[in-house]
Amino acid sequence: MKKQLLSMNVNDETIEVAVEASASLLEVLRDELGYIGVKEGCSEGACGACTVLMDGRPVRSCLTLALEAEGSSITTIEGLASGGQLHPIQQAFVDRGAVQCGFCTPGMILSAKALLDHNPNPSDEEIKDALAGNFCRCTGYAKILDAVCSLRPASSSKPGR
Amino acid sequence: MLPNFKYVRPGSVEEAIDHLTSEGARVHAGGTDLLGCLRDNVFGALKVVSINALDDLRGIRQTPDRGVRIGALATITQVENHELINERYKGLAMGASEVASPQLRNQGTIGGNICQKPRCWYYRGEFHCIRKGGNLCYAFGGENQFHCIFGSDKKCCIVHPSDIAPALVAFDARVRVSGHKGDRLVPIEKFYVLPGEDVERETVLEAGEIVTEIILPPIIEGTRSSYRKVRARRSWDFALAGVALALVLKGGKVESGRVVLSGAAPVPWRSHTVEKVIIGQKLDSKTITRAAETAVHNAEPLAKNSYKIPLFKAIIEEELTKIAIG
Ligand SMILES: Cc1cc2nc3c(=O)[nH]c(=O)nc-3n(C[C@H](O)[C@H](O)[C@H](O)COP(=O)(O)OP(=O)(O)OC[C@H]3O[C@@H](n4cnc5c(N)ncnc54)[C@H](O)[C@@H]3O)c2cc1C
Ligand code: SF4
Ligand code: FES
Ligand code: FES
Numbered sequence: 001m002k003k004q005l006l007s008m009n010v011n012d013e014t015i016e017v018a019v020e021a022s023a024s025l026l027e028v029l030r031d032e033l034g035y036i037g038v039k040e041g042c043s044e045g046a047c048g049a050c051t052v053l054m055d056g057r058p059v060r061s062c063l064t065l066a067l068e069a070e071g072s073s074i075t076t077i078e079g080l081a082s083g084g085q086l087h088p089i090q091q092a093f094v095d096r097g098a099v100q101c102g103f104c105t106p107g108m109i110l111s112a113k114a115l116l117d118h119n120p121n122p123s124d125e126e127i128k129d130a131l132a133g134n135f136c137r138c139t140g141y142a143k144i145l146d147a148v149c150s151l152r153p154a155s156s157s158k159p160g161r
Numbered sequence: 162m163l164p165n166f167k168y169v170r171p172g173s174v175e176e177a178i179d180h181l182t183s184e185g186a187r188v189h190a191g192g193t194d195l196l197g198c199l200r201d202n203v204f205g206a207l208k209v210v211s212i213n214a215l216d217d218l219r220g221i222r223q224t225p226d227r228g229v230r231i232g233a234l235a236t237i238t239q240v241e242n243h244e245l246i247n248e249r250y251k252g253l254a255m256g257a258s259e260v261a262s263p264q265l266r267n268q269g270t271i272g273g274n275i276c277q278k279p280r281c282w283y284y285r286g287e288f289h290c291i292r293k294g295g296n297l298c299y300a301f302g303g304e305n306q307f308h309c310i311f312g313s314d315k316k317c318c319i320v321h322p323s324d325i326a327p328a329l330v331a332f333d334a335r336v337r338v339s340g341h342k343g344d345r346l347v348p349i350e351k352f353y354v355l356p357g358e359d360v361e362r363e364t365v366l367e368a369g370e371i372v373t374e375i376i377l378p379p380i381i382e383g384t385r386s387s388y389r390k391v392r393a394r395r396s397w398d399f400a401l402a403g404v405a406l407a408l409v410l411k412g413g414k415v416e417s418g419r420v421v422l423s424g425a426a427p428v429p430w431r432s433h434t435v436e437k438v439i440i441g442q443k444l445d446s447k448t449i450t451r452a453a454e455t456a457v458h459n460a461e462p463l464a465k466n467s468y469k470i471p472l473f474k475a476i477i478e479e480e481l482t483k484i485a486i487g
Contacts, residue, residue, distance in 0.1 A: 004168065021168035021209065024196070044197050051264060058264045063193045067168050068211065111264070133262025 008069045010035070011079025019066045026050045026061035029076060037077035037106040041135075048134035051107035052076050058114045058133075077106035080113070088151060089113055096147040100138035108134045112148050121152050163199050170211040174218075174339055174373065180210045182341065182369040188212060190234060190273040193265055198278050201285050203293070218272070218373055221246065227379040233272030233372045237325070238263070240271055250377055252386030252405050256328035259390045259400075272372045275326050275336070275352070276364060279319040279427075280399055281308070291360050292317050305463040307401070310470070312426035314357030318463060319427045320400075321353065321363075327405035327421040327429040328388050334377050340370035349375075353428035363427075383409045383416070385487060389480045390423065391472060400424035402472040404480050408439070410487075415439045422456075422473065432456050435477065444485035453478040 003018035010033065019028050026043075029035040029052065041049035043062045050062040053075035080087035086094065089109050099105050108131060115122055115130035122130070127148050136144060166185075171177040180186055185207030189195050199206055212218060218234040221243050229245055240246060241257035260266055260274065278284075279292065281300060289295035300308050300318050308318040326349065335346045347365060354362050366372070386407040392398035400423045408418030417440060422430040438452040453474045460470060 020165065022163040022165050024163065027162075043200065045193055045261075045265060048262065048264065057267045059268045060193065060264050063196045063265075063268070065168065065189070065192055065196070065209070065211075067170075068189075068192065068213065070170075130263055133264045 004067060006066055006070055008071065009073040011075060021065070021067060023066045024062055025052070025059075025064040025066045025069050025074075028066040029061060029074070035076045035078050039103055039106060041103070046135070047104075048107045048111065049104055051110050051134065053110055053114055056114065056117065058111045075110065075113075077109060080109070087113075089116070089148075092147040092150050093144070096143050096150060098139060098143040098147040104134055104136040104138075108136065108144060112151075116148075116151060122148075124149065163196065164202070164205055166199075166206045167208040168211065169208060170214050172214050174215060174371070177210055177212055177215065177371060178340055178369055180208060181371065183208060186210055186368075188276075188371055190270040191236070191268040192273075193261075193269045194273055194277040198285075202287075203278060203285060212371065224376065224379075229377040231271055231375045231377070233374055234270050237261075237266040237269045237271060237274060240325070241266065249380040249384075250328075250332055250386065252331055252388045252407055253325070253328040253377075255388040256324045256390075256405060259324045259388065259403075271325060271375060274323050275329065275349070275375075276366070276372060277322055279363065280322045281317075281319045284319070290317070292319070292356075294361060301463065304465065306465040306468075307399070307424075308463055308466055309426045310457075310460040310462045310466060310473075311422075311430050312355055312428065313461070314355055314360075316356035316360045317427060319356075320424050321426065321428050322399050323429070324388065324390055324400060324403065324423060326353070327403060327423040328386070328407075329375065329377075330421045330429045330431060331386065331405040331407035331419045332377055333407075333419065334375050336372055337374045337376065338366060338370050339373045340367060344373075346376070349429075350431065356427055381409045381417070383411050384418075385410055385484050387480055387484060389476050391476060402469055402476060404473070404476050405429075406480055406484055408484055410444075410484075413443050415442060415444060420456075420477070424469070425473065432477075434458060439481070444481055446482075449478055449481045449485070452481060 006019050007016045029038045039049035041047035045060050045063045051058050052061045187206040189209045189211040218232045220232045237257050237260050247254045283299040288299050309320045329349045334349045336352050388405045390400045390403040403423035405421040409416045420432045420435040434455045435452045442448045456477050457470045
């Protein structure tokens with residue numbers, strides 16, 4: 001079938017690309033445009049590895065048609081670091097040992113970013129809720145929670161239980 | 162990979178309806194259920210009609226009679242967080258907050274949620290069961306731990322997957338359906354179809370029809386409501402058992418109201434038996450115990466889901482107790 005033109009903004013760059021109507025946002029970002037930080041896990045909306053921000057909101061790129069992103073702004077993990085500096089959330093994940101294999105990390109960090117952007121001082125509960133759609137097979141979540149908690153203003157370094 | 166299809170994004174409801182009358186056309190709202198179904202080949206699509214440019218279908222607002230109108234494209238997050246809904250239709254806000262994960266609630270719409278397809282693993286897998294036009298239900302003699310205990314009509318034992326629809330039934334919401342022949346307002350209870358009526362459809366929607374809005378009637382003074390869901394994992398999961406309550410209490414007695422079960426039947430299941438026990442009564446522990454007992458009286462558990470019987474009893478008892486306390 002004929003491809004359709006998609007125009008969107010990815011990590012502050014305007015992008016035009018011809019896509020199949022049936023291509024998912026995940027496929028276009030990862031396979032066509034090379035944003036390989038967008039991971040494909042389950043492809044059914046369960047694991048959260050494919051999370052990207054669409055106009056600031058975390059969405060499942062595996063369950064989003066690329067053409068639905070027309071005119072929107074997408075943030076992938078590649079868009080977080082700037083000038084060779086890790087984004088504070090990335091740095092906190094590194095510092096707190098919240099990364100093991102790293103497969104869940106991009107999605108996890110983007111979900112955390114969406115939370116902290118509109119709620120800079122979330123409670124432990126709010127953090128757990130915001131990350132509930134991101135699965136991690138390695139860390140047992142404690143260090144991830146620890147990393148996000150450490151970003152609260154005047155954070156005590158230990159997450160409460 | 163998804164099968165190939167045409168994609169259109171019409172600018173008006175009329176145009177959308179025109180597109181939807183063509184062979185193999187499917188509505189796309191948030192896409193979170195549609196894309197899963199297409200990828201798993203539950204059904205095909207020749208044309209995907211995105212309704213996301215239809216701004217009239219967005220928004221939540223009060224109606225002139227102090228009811229609430231929820232546009233079909235309102236996201237589940239918007240329903241969950243809306244002030245009026247939290248204030249007056251608490252059970253609906255609670256239901257919305259129990260849906261899937263935050264990302265899916267951002268993306269999924271209320272229209273898509275009430276129209277979502279069953280989650281039966283045979284249906285989602287490669288089994289050509291009755292619901293897909295075959296001649297066998299694989300769940301009756303198979304892995305039926307997540308299937309229904311009411312309303313299978315011995316044909317298909319799915320449970321309705323929505324956490325929002327039970328609350329909408331409890332509040333007696335109506336669904337506006339638009340098609341070529343115009344509009345109709347369907348009470349949400351009548352929106353769903355039992356396997357005995359037609360095993361190949363879940364709703365009364367005809368080809369070329371879309372849901373445009375959901376209307377909540379004005380709240381009756383003294384209404385208390387809630388939604389309770391039990392699931393296997395905390396992060397996200399469909400309901401093993403759930404109950405939506407919207408009860409009007411006056412002078413300590415239940416004057417009217419509805420009790421609706423999720424995870425129980427192929428449609429959001431109104432428990433008329435529980436309603437009969439509690440209406441006109443004080444919600445004391447005797448009434449509550451009797452209500453919980455009768456709720457599962459005529460249940461028909463399958464080989465692997467009889468655990469649902471004590472589960473329903475327990476949550477109905479607990480939720481009625483909470484409502485009684487207020
Ligand atoms: C991993 C996962 C977990 C989930 N857990 C839960 C849960 O716990 N509880 C729960 O309630 N749900 C759950 N869901 C389902 C989820 O809530 C639905 O996928 C979502 O609400 C569908 O909304 P949507 O806008 O994305 O619909 P879409 O995917 O766009 O559409 C869903 C279906 O409805 C049709 N449709 C959509 N809008 C309309 C309309 N306006 N008129 C007519 N037809 C329409 C489409 O053609 C399609 O068949 C889960 C889904 C996933 C993927
Ligand atoms: S329960 Fe329904 S959907 Fe599942 S296999 Fe049986 S007929 Fe198919
Ligand atoms: S790959 Fe999208 S949620 Fe798992
Ligand atoms: S670090 Fe391996 S899945 Fe989370």
